[in-house]
Amino acid sequence: MKSAACLAFWGIDDASTLTALGLHALQHRGQEAAGIVSFDGRQFYTEKRMGLVGDHYTDPALLAKLPGTMAIGHTRYSTTGEVALRNVQPLFAELEAGGIAIAHNGNFTNGLTLRRQIIATGAICQSTSDTEVVLHLIARSRHSSTTDRFIDAIRQMEGGYAMVALTRTKLIAARDPVGIRPLVMGELDGKPIFCSETCALDIIGAKYIRDVENGEVIICEVQPDGSITIEERKTARNVPERPCLFEYVYFARPDSVVSGRSVYKARKNAGINLAKEAPVEADVVVPVPDGGTPAAIGFAQQSGIPFELGIIRNHYVGRTFIEPTQQIRAFGVRLKHSANRAEIAGKRWC
Amino acid sequence: MKSAACLAFWGIDDASTLTALGLHALQHRGQEAAGIVSFDGRQFYTEKRMGLVGDHYTDPALLAKLPGTMAIGHTRYSTTGEVALRNVQPLFAELEAGGIAIAHNGNFTNGLTLRRQIIATGAICQSTSDTEVVLHLIARSRHSSTTDRFIDAIRQMEGGYAMVALTRTKLIAARDPVGIRPLVMGELDGKPIFCSETCALDIIGAKYIRDVENGEVIICEVQPDGSITIEERKTARNVPERPCLFEYVYFARPDSVVSGRSVYKARKNAGINLAKEAPVEADVVVPVPDGGTPAAIGFAQQSGIPFELGIIRNHYVGRTFIEPTQQIRAFGVRLKHSANRAEIAGKRWC
């Protein structure tokens, strides 16, 4: 199980600065590395850095290396495998029809199998990311248009994904048939934006339009007269959406709305239901901040037991759960939370 | 008004690593810079860095440059004046009797006057920090023992301070006559520790002993047989303690106990009292995280209005209020908080 953020801006000046701000709002989805690809009408630019968005993409000199009005970005979260810049997305390839960059949130269940097949027929893989397979399938597709090649490629992929792609004239967004990972469409200054969660729209004052549907591909294309056309395609017959439970309990930010449901309300309802199903005798309800706070509020409201901050979080470390190694996790936990002794000493709590 | 952290470990292996952990727990008191001075029985070592403790003092190579069983540290917070490494504490001086390092939390009201007097009589000031005046007064004192020189110096200082000092054989802690800034004494493995707030004891599993009293100087000295003597001196007649109000409402961490009072409870009581004194009709009580959360909990409990997280904080930026420039503050605020629309849309809130 993993998460990550992808994000795309289109037709807006300083697209890479806006992308950096959006990635900052999505930082909770992946803290290991971040990358941005931009296009300025002539050429694609790629910058990738290990570490937090705010550590690097606040530098005007770095953003100046990413000119143009179109950009896509990614923050990386890794469970296994090699930590290396070449695995940091967006991944880029020069196709016959021009360059394409893709950023992917999710896991392909058949990525390794396809990778082996592709290598066996003479392809070169330069990353160990399963996302690279998509690029190869696009390159090898017998379709002629980039859109058809892209759809041809993702139809061969199995598993969960939300994905954005950038070509010289198109911005493409896609979600897997059951909608495991979130992806929303917004609008800024009349131009389309795609991002993993609504909080990335809020940070830059963009308007939420709708979720990309499960099994849907949305293709935005600039026309010779400068107007933008938006085409909606389906890659799968209508099946019910089955979003990943962990989005609600862990990955997403509480102020995001995922698949039409408030993450905060979903967490609070979990606490309310827990109080109904498993009532306890206690003096105080103490959340493990920050993930557990909404559920604790719900539990306290339902049970009538006072809600108190019995555990304090040090705000100068990142999230523990998604650090790559057990050792760092263990160290992080020690540094991150401390008991608010005055509040919990002598109390029965739950 | 400003804050900062000071911290001292003594007689404990890897004193600088423990100091770094303690400074990390005190990071909220000053984020601009951090410094550590250690002593290994032969020589003093100084390292200072701009930025957060966790950005630098997690590097084993840096900690290896700070060997020894004695160390003091400081995190810097600046309101005005020059941001430069030479102003970062602890400050160090070679006296005739050997080196001394000092770290100071607070402001001297007569610092500038004394500085001018000292310079007029041939002294050289190499920082613009008012703390340097203390070093000069120690150097110029006609007393012979370092303890007497230190007390002689701080008796000439006016204003609020909590201070720790390290010499070749002594660890000294002092608080101003009315106790404006906090300073507590703890114990780890039978050895004395001093730090600005109790949360720095908690992070390393040290035991809280007592507050350094207002107007008190505590001198710990290692004896030839290795034992440690602790001497308690008073620099002022007993006057009532008058701790800075801002410790309770802003500077201190909620899990700290300042002058015997829980910061969390003090903040929560402020909310309870506000609800009594100024009741309002509202659907929801929303805290501005994280400083305002305890007060909002108090208000909600007293008023019966539900407490909800209507504003979400991005955990990947530092505290806004204490950044040095208005421009950075303004930018920081935009990046830091976002509305939890699902929770506050259509609500009356306060």
Next chain:
Amino acid sequence: MKSAACLAFWGIDDASTLTALGLHALQHRGQEAAGIVSFDGRQFYTEKRMGLVGDHYTDPALLAKLPGTMAIGHTRYSTTGEVALRNVQPLFAELEAGGIAIAHNGNFTNGLTLRRQIIATGAICQSTSDTEVVLHLIARSRHSSTTDRFIDAIRQMEGGYAMVALTRTKLIAARDPVGIRPLVMGELDGKPIFCSETCALDIIGAKYIRDVENGEVIICEVQPDGSITIEERKTARNVPERPCLFEYVYFARPDSVVSGRSVYKARKNAGINLAKEAPVEADVVVPVPDGGTPAAIGFAQQSGIPFELGIIRNHYVGRTFIEPTQQIRAFGVRLKHSANRAEIAGKRWC
């Protein structure tokens, strides 16, 4: 016209440290970037850095990321095109039979044509380096052994090249049919070494064995019993060698022996011949250091005019000619040479 260095060590502990030393000796061939790939019996490791070898590969932490007894390296020099880490060699690819890394000194005249053909048939190019074409041709070859695939690939390449390749069991060195770029074979502790110039052998105390011949491929392979077999193949019928003139007048170090001729002697002979063909009346012969010094010595010896250092070089800047931009070149020149006024004032010189 461009140059660069490639270098390969095999079967020797700390192969990457030796490679770094060799690249340092070859630094004059390319100062823009340097890369090393190592193999430790299980896995390949790649590190690339912009800038000088000595700026990065002297760091034990970096060398520790390149474990193993086999390594190849490269220093990059660019005339045109994108300066980016993804273009820095050695380039690496996972083939069906395992990984392969290649480092290339030279230019392919049909690189762009082949690149277009390969992309048109579904390949993805991730660099803009013409060297990547060789990897694709190896991947697509219908031969089964890596050696045959490598030879199949380079037979399709036109232009000048010296190249080394590293697989899990083989170290391969190749030179183009007319031997435009130099490549020599040496021996250290009984193990084969290949490098662009003999000065890289000298720095580590290795023994010169012979030049790789024009149109030759040498394949070193470790056998199950640990012994090393060396196979010599020809990719072209015997044609006369035509080494690049610029190796003698500019690229190579004066202490190197290129195609059996001392570079120093070649330069000095140029000066001797110039003095014979175009004698002048002058008081002093002044070299433009350091490239012009051997020729000036030759001219002075032949003409009998005294040789003096009338121009002094500042040793804290790199070579001007091969910096990538005109602006940097212009700036570099100003910083690099200064007149030795006492020696040239009032003199007739040439």
Next chain:
Amino acid sequence: MKSAACLAFWGIDDASTLTALGLHALQHRGQEAAGIVSFDGRQFYTEKRMGLVGDHYTDPALLAKLPGTMAIGHTRYSTTGEVALRNVQPLFAELEAGGIAIAHNGNFTNGLTLRRQIIATGAICQSTSDTEVVLHLIARSRHSSTTDRFIDAIRQMEGGYAMVALTRTKLIAARDPVGIRPLVMGELDGKPIFCSETCALDIIGAKYIRDVENGEVIICEVQPDGSITIEERKTARNVPERPCLFEYVYFARPDSVVSGRSVYKARKNAGINLAKEAPVEADVVVPVPDGGTPAAIGFAQQSGIPFELGIIRNHYVGRTFIEPTQQIRAFGVRLKHSANRAEIAGKRWC
């Protein structure tokens, strides 16, 4: 024995950029660290960096932190003692009459004695540099003008020094009574410049005026009408100049003129004299580059034995002799020189 460079510009826009260029030309005198202090009419700015001038002071962002039309600089070379930024010059102090910065090339033989006396009377030393003593003596002088205080201070110093100082209105240059270290005065755009060697004048196109004499202090002061007055003072009765021999054989650049003598000619004459005093039978004269080259040219011209470059220097390392540790020296030597085998094999050489 040690060397270092000091340099001062005055009344010229972008004084710090010119100072950086001059320090670059003087880099051979000290490679460990470099510092610049500038003054912009209101405030002094200090920047110090470990490493080469060209590694740091080519960064426009760093130079922008050093505004103003007056600046002094220093490159540091250390034989013993602590390598730390606080010891890097120029040193700066706030005196009653305003700030003063000083940069010093040389060694005080009574520095330690004076340092102890000063500390015994209540002064604080914040560096371990003997140059700091001068600042204390200036601060403590009973004279009223800065010029008199400066002269009062350096009269108490023993040993060799060339020194420059910068105050809010004055630029002061001084040389010790016997002129052990060099210091020259130049002119750029009608404004005075002081630097250790003439090569720093040449790099920026400044004109050489004269040497600062042994035992002389030159005080340049800006007047209220903007004009510059130049005052010449003597700190010692006229004694013969005794410049350090090592300036001619090692420290200075060959294109510099030290105390009226060309360094290049001095070195060449040493070779000529050696050939006369100790003639040998040899096939070839080979210099150890670059320090030994002028002497080898002299020896070859005198003896008639051909001069050849039998040893080649790798230009990508700094000078060996002045690296601070034996280990680095040993490593450096191995990396720096290599035999030009083709030229020396089978030869008798000296």
